Amino acid sequence: MLRRGALGQAATPSAPSRQLGASATALGARAPNERLARVVGGTLHEISLTPLQDLHGIVTPSDLHYERHHAGVPRIDPHAYKLLVHGMVDRPTVFDLSALRRFPAVSRFHFLECSGNGESAYRNMRRDQSPQLVDGLTSTSEWTGVSLATLLREVGVNPRATWFLAEGGDAGLMARSIPVAKAWDDAMIAYSQNGEALRPEQGYPARLLLPGWEGNTNVKWIRRLEFADRPFMTRDETSKYTDPLPNGTARMFSFVMDAKSIITFPAYPATLPDRGWWDVTGLAWSGRGRITRVEVSTDGGTTWSSAVLEQPVLSKCHTRFCFPWKWNGREAVLMSRATDETGYVQPTLAQLRAARGAGTRYHFNNIRAWHIAGDGSVTFGVGG
C-alpha cells in the first residue's frame, strides 16, 4: 500500500538479519527504497517544489527545500564573500563570513513560503494535483545566523532610516525594500540551515531571513544592505509581488503570509484501500505568529471538528496537525481550516475571491479540499 513516503523498488536481501551489514560511511544516504524528490518547474527551471505528501513532522530535509530564483543559483566563494552595510548608518561596514559567524548566533525554526504558492488552488482546479504541486513552494528549516538587530547596532543605524534595501549577489542582483522595524524585530542574516551551511539554492553562504514574510523578501546570497528614509521601488516590489485588487488598486509591500493549511494525507495520488480508521494529517502555518487551532471537515465544510496540533507549535513555523477519521467507504470531501493567534481564520475560496478579485496575484491562502471517491481514490478539489 502506498501511504506517505514514496516507496520504490530496490534490491534487498530476503533475510537481512542473516547477513553482515554494510560498513560505516563518511556521508549518509537515504534508504534505497525512499524516492524523495522535488518537482522542477517553470520555463527556465526557476522553481522546484517540496514533496509535502511524503514528509513527516515539520522540518523539510534541506535537499528538498523548495526553490524560487529569478536569475539562477550563483556559485559564491565563501572566502571572497562580503556583506556591505551602508547608507544611513554611522559606520559603513563590510562583514566577511567569519565576522558574521563570530557574532552570537541565534537558531529558530521558521517556514518560508513563496507568495505565489498555491495559485492553482485559486484558479486552476486540476484534480490530478498532489500537495507538492498545489502548495510545494513552502518548507520549514531550523535557521541559524546573526540577529539583524545586532548588525544594526554594530553599524549604528541612523534613527531616521525607515527602510533598507536587501540585495542579493545573484545574476539579477535581486533586491527588495524592507522596513527597518522588521530588522529590529526578528530578522536575521542566516548562514546555516538544519545544522549545516546553507544549500547553494537557499542562498549560500548567507541570506536574509524575515520570519513569516513572503519568500521573495528573504533575499538569498545577500550582499548589500542599504539604509534609507524611503523604499526603493525595485522591480520585484512593483511589477511583481504586488496584489491587484477588485477596486482598481494594487496592494504593495504585502509582506506577511496569512494563516493557511493543507491536508497532506489523504491527498492525490494516495488512495484509501479500505474503510476504517485513517490518520488525516497536514501542515498549518501563519506569518503572524502561532497556529492556535486547525479544524477538519469531512463533509465539504458543512461541519468542522478540531484537529490535534502536534508539538512543537512554534511561531511563524509549520505546525503538524492530525485528525483520526473513520472512513465509512462513502464519498467524502476533506478540508482543513487554520486559525492563528490574531484570531484570523483561513478563508474559503469565495471569501478570498470577494476580497481580492479573480485576477489578483500572490497570497492564495484559501481553504483546500480533497475529494475521496467511493473507491478510495483521492483527487484535488471538491470533486463533482
Added chain:
Amino acid sequence: MTRAAMLRTALVAVAAVAPIHVRRNEPPGPPARYGLGRPATAEEVRSWDVSVMPNGNGLPTGGGTAVQGAAIFRQTCARCHGPTGVEGPFDRLVGREPRQGFPFGRDASLVRTIGNYWPYSTTVYDYIHRAMPYDAPGSLKPNEIYSLVAFLLRRNEIIADTAVMNARTLPGVRMPARDRFVLDNRHGGREIR
C-alpha cells in the same frame, strides 16, 4: 573551633561570597558593539551601490533617446522579448490597457507591462541595469541603458519620440499606473482583506 562555630564561619563565608558567585554565573550583557567587520571603503560602496530611487538618487551621468534604444533593443533584447517588446518568448514589456479603472484585480488574463502596471519610471533603469540582458547582466553602459529606457517608455506611449532620458528627466516621467498602488492594509484578526 567547635563544629557549630566552624559551620557558622563557613555560612558567613558563603554569604559573603554568594553575591559574587551569582554575578559570575550570569552571562555578560551584550556590548554596544562587538567591533567585528571592517570599515567599507568609498570605492567599495561606489562600485556595489547600483540602486536607483524614484527621486533619481543613484542615476549616473549619461543619456539616450528612443531611436538609439531601438537599435540596441533589436540587437540585445528582441530575441527574448520580441521585436517590439510584445511578442516574447519572455516577459511582455510593452502594452497599454485601453479599459478604464485598472482592471487587473478583476481580469486574470491581463498581462502586466511597463506601460500598464509599473508605477515608477526609475525602476526601468534600475532593473535593466541589475538584471538584463538575462544571460549577460552588467554588460550595458549607462548611455545604452538610458536609451533602452527611452525606447521602452516610447513604445508604451509615455514619452515623445525625441525625449532624452537622463538623470534629470527620467525621475520626472509620470507613469500611467502611478496612483494605483496602496499599502498593505491586512493586519490579522477576523477580517479577510
